[in-house]
Amino acid sequence: MGYVSFPASRKTDFTAIGRLCIDLNANEINRPMEETMTFTKYVGGSPANIAIGMSRLGMETAFIGKIANDQMGRFIYSYLERNGIDTSNVVTDDTGAVTGLAFTEIKSPTDCSILMYRDHVADLLLQAREVQEQLIEDSKVLLISGTALAQSPSREAVFQALTYAKKHGTVIVFDLDYRPYTWTSAEETAVYYNLAAEKCDIILGTREEFDMMETFDHNTQRSDQVTSQKWFDYSAKIVVIKHGKEGSIAYTREGLSHRADSYPARVVKTFGAGDSYAAGFLYGLMQNWTIERSMAYGSAAASIVISSHSCSDAMPTVEQVNDYIERCNRGEIIVS
């Protein structure tokens, strides 16, 4: 217990920086995008989903980001407000940029993909001087997500936020959130991901995401153990490597590892698993729970979200996660 100490007595529990977008999730599921005619609109973007998840779990939550000056931007803003998220550092673009769109294709519960429209998006235009130091100073946790590092000026905004977090002892969480279409080269991606990861206390990613970061590590044998060890030589205290339905492993700086199985789920679509896992896991750590209990909580939250149509809207409350865990323990969630 207590692998990470969160600063006490701060106004805000959790602040995320990065993209605020729109998910358009296929209504006609179990078919390819070519045959999908209608979609439901939700707020999306991985860090937005995690922030909404934290707020649903009762944490005081804030967001640092940039939205388009259009109907989509206003939809996102009002959704955050309705969910009790502090929007004082959500800036509106004044250059005519647009809102990023993610069209989700649900061919089957295990075969899902995302078609992204991300040209000239507002979220990547956040500038370093627009990041409020006071908000980060007042937060226990700052979460960054890798996609915001893909382009300037958003890249500098994230590094400036990291500088403020370091200065004020705010715990830094890095959700790798690697989306290849946002980047231009493998070298650029690996270099910036590594530079950011060096500064982070908790790193969450899939095996594939860590592989991308190890593009230049030719001499090392690739394993979860070797991967996590590298980050303990920098700032990391916990590294979590996620393996989809196979569960997740958390490594700690003290040399321990903890494995969590996934919870049963009647899967509608798999995206949103990582974001809900992050919210549940971080919530647990912030309650000073053990890593095992926090991982189980994240896994249960993930099962709830992948059993639902949306990501953000389906983020569960404490009561919903507790109820799900109890139902699983009673054997009531049967997966065929």
Ligand SMILES: Nc1ncnc2c1ncn2[C@@H]1O[C@H](COP(=O)(O)OP(=O)(O)OP(=O)(O)O)[C@@H](O)[C@H]1O
């Ligand atoms: N098919 C599944 N059934 C049950 N739980 C799952 C399934 N897929 C993922 N999970 C849960 O979600 C957690 C995170 O999933 P995953 O490793 O797929 O992350 P991710 O790739 O970041 O997710 P995303 O698809 O949102 O990008 C897993 O550790 C597991 O607990």
Ligand SMILES: O=C(O)C[C@@H](O)[C@H](O)C(=O)CO
């Ligand atoms: O992260 C995105 O931009 C899209 C998400 O909102 C999407 O729902 C998803 O992929 C969640 O993992």
